[in-house]
Amino acid sequence: MKNRRNASSYRTPLAITLIAASFLSAFFLATFSQQGNDFWIASMNLSSGHQIVSGDFKLQHLDLDSSTSLYLAKADKPIGLVLVNAIVQGEILSIENVSSSKNRLAASAVPISIRAVDVAYGIALGESVDIYWVIDSQNGELPVEPVLILGGVSLVSYDQKSKNFGTDAALTIAVQQTQVLRVLSATTHGRLVVVRSHV
Numbered sequence: 001m002k003n004r005r006n007a008s009s010y011r012t013p014l015a016i017t018l019i020a021a022s023f024l025s026a027f028f029l030a031t032f033s034q035q036g037n038d039f040w041i042a043s044m045n046l047s048s049g050h051q052i053v054s055g056d057f058k059l060q061h062l063d064l065d066s067s068t069s070l071y072l073a074k075a076d077k078p079i080g081l082v083l084v085n086a087i088v089q090g091e092i093l094s095i096e097n098v099s100s101s102k103n104r105l106a107a108s109a110v111p112i113s114i115r116a117v118d119v120a121y122g123i124a125l126g127e128s129v130d131i132y133w134v135i136d137s138q139n140g141e142l143p144v145e146p147v148l149i150l151g152g153v154s155l156v157s158y159d160q161k162s163k164n165f166g167t168d169a170a171l172t173i174a175v176q177q178t179q180v181l182r183v184l185s186a187t188t189h190g191r192l193v194v195v196r197s198h199v
Contacts, residue, residue, distance in 0.1 A: 036061055036062050036063030036064070037061070037062070037063075037064075037068065037073045037074065038059040038060065038061050038062075038073060038074035039059070039060060039061075039062050039064070039071050039072065039073055039074070039092050039093070040057040040058070040059060040071075040072045040073075040074075040076070040078050040092070040093040041057060041058055041059070041060045041090060041091070041092055041093070042056065042057055042087050042088065042089050042090060042091045042092075042093065043055060043056060043057060043058050043089065044056065044089050045086070045087070045088050045089050045125055045126035046083055046086065046087045046126065047083070047086050047125075047126050047154035047155070047156055047174050048083055048084065048085050048086045048128070048152075048153075048154045048174065049082065049083065049154065049174050049176075050082070050083045050174075051080065051081070051082050051083075052078045052079055052080065052081050052082070052083065052098070053079060054079060056078075057078055057093055059074055062092070064092075069095075070094055070095060070096070071092050071093060071094050071095065072093045072094070072095060072098070078093055078098065080100075081098040081099065081100055082098065082099045082100070083097060083098060084096070084097050084098060084099050085097050086126045086127065086128060086154050087126075088126065108174070108175050108176070108177050108180050109156050109172050109173070109174055109175075110172065110173055110174075110175045110180055110183050110184070111170065111171070111172045112170075112171050112172075112173065112183065112187060112192060113168045113169070113170055113171075113187075114168060114169050114171060114191070114192050114193070114194060115168060115169070115191060116167060116168060116169045118134075118169075118191060118192065118193040118194065119158075119169045119171070119193075119194045120194055120195050120196040122196065123155060123158060123194065123196055124155070125155055125156070125157065125158060126154060126155065127154070127155050127196065127197075128152045128153065128154060128155075128197040129152075129153060129154075129155055129173070129194050129195060129196060129197055130148060130150070130151045130152065130153075130194075130195040130196075130197055131148075131149045131150045131151075131153065131173070131183070131186075131192055131193070131194060131195075132146045132147065132148055132149065132192065132193045132195060133146065133147045133148075133149045133186040133190055133191075133192060133193075134146045134190055134191050134192070134193050135189070135190035135191075136190070136191070146193070149182060149183060149186050149192070150173075150175065150179060150182070150183065151197070152197055153173045153174060153175055154173065154174040155171065155172075155173060155174075156172040156173060156174050157170075157171065157172040158170075158171050158172075159171070171194065
């Protein structure tokens with residue numbers, strides 16, 4: 001009888017300990033699973049100077065640990081802000097990549113037609129490109145150094161089919177309003193060359 005009582009007296013504290021441990025483990029799992037916050041993630045590729053509208057970004061729960069303060073969380077409403085740099089789909093919206101200033105808007109989408117061979121291979125929408133103005137020397141004229149017309153402008157659209165057929169390539173670039181005349185003037189004489197900013 002004593003052995004049975006001793007065994008039951010050992011089992012009772014053990015059972016209580018196991019039950020308490022299961023409750024504690026459930027509590028810690030629930031606590032750690034709730035860490036992190038909802039952050040704004042790009043739903044699509046967006047160019048520099050784009051003013052954020054509904055649907056551009058979506059919320060996703062992430063645990064960024066010590067980097068939390070660098071990104072816009074759910075409480076930070078991004079609609080109406082302006083992108084300082086281009087952003088790709090799936091990228092987290094950082095505080096440094098947005099501005100509330102309307103002056104950061106690249107308000108004009110400028111279409112340009114360029115010889116297909118003058119467009120860098122592999123350029124993609126939303127990518128930053130440099131636009132150079134080149135004048136070919138003719139009839140013994142002294143060569144003119146190429147001029148950088150615009151640097152780091154975003155590519156809004158690009159008709160790649162025309163390049164495949166060896167014809168002129170149609171591009172649209174996002175340009176500050178003050179630079180539109182500069183670009184259009186360069187198209188009246190000479191030719192434009194599109195260079196990838198980063199390879």
